[in-house]
Amino acid sequence: MNRDLLEKAIRDMIIAIGENPEREGLKNTPKRIAKLYEDIFSGVGKDAKKNINVYKVKNEDEMVILSDIPFYSMCEHHFLPFFGSVHIAYIPKNNRITGFSNLIDVVDTISRRPQIQERMTTEIADTINDMLDPLGVLVVVEARQFCIELQGRNRKNIKTVTSAIRGGFRKNATRQEALQLLKKVSSSED
Numbered sequence: 001m002n003r004d005l006l007e008k009a010i011r012d013m014i015i016a017i018g019e020n021p022e023r024e025g026l027k028n029t030p031k032r033i034a035k036l037y038e039d040i041f042s043g044v045g046k047d048a049k050k051n052i053n054v055y056k057v058k059n060e061d062e063m064v065i066l067s068d069i070p071f072y073s074m075c076e077h078h079f080l081p082f083f084g085s086v087h088i089a090y091i092p093k094n095n096r097i098t099g100f101s102n103l104i105d106v107v108d109t110i111s112r113r114p115q116i117q118e119r120m121t122t123e124i125a126d127t128i129n130d131m132l133d134p135l136g137v138l139v140v141v142e143a144r145q146f147c148i149e150l151q152g153r154n155r156k157n158i159k160t161v162t163s164a165i166r167g168g169f170r171k172n173a174t175r176q177e178a179l180q181l182l183k184k185v186s187s188s189e190d
């Protein structure tokens, strides 16, 4: 990331909206935002497949579920945050699994770049599908989108939900079972 260029661009943006970049509250804003962007956009140019280590553990087609993984991302159309939870379910094939923390890292890498929720969801599913070649993958993402909420009144309760299904989860019964389990896991926390 080019920190100097970013700081200059943010300073220009402050001028462009008619503000004074030298006034006390704004003086260090370009520096602050540039530093923050290094974290928010740390997934740019990174390959999420490298987050996945493959392990062999005896598994007889049992489902693996990781739910309520928090994520924060930036909508690429408005550069405003969208954030929420990712739920992942997969059924390993030939005893091939990955670590839970590896799945969290995949979510981090893919969400920390200019994104849209729909593509983020399919990228997570495709990364797991390509690396583990499982019997099936189901990814569900629930989010709140600042660009939706800021553009109208009474929109703060809108939840956007997207899902991506690969392999065996296309079968209705398996998908139902996974969704039921996810529901149980999520509601047990409330």
Ligand SMILES: [Zn+2]
Pocket: 075, 076, 077, 078, 079, 080, 147, 148
């Ligand atoms: Zn947007």
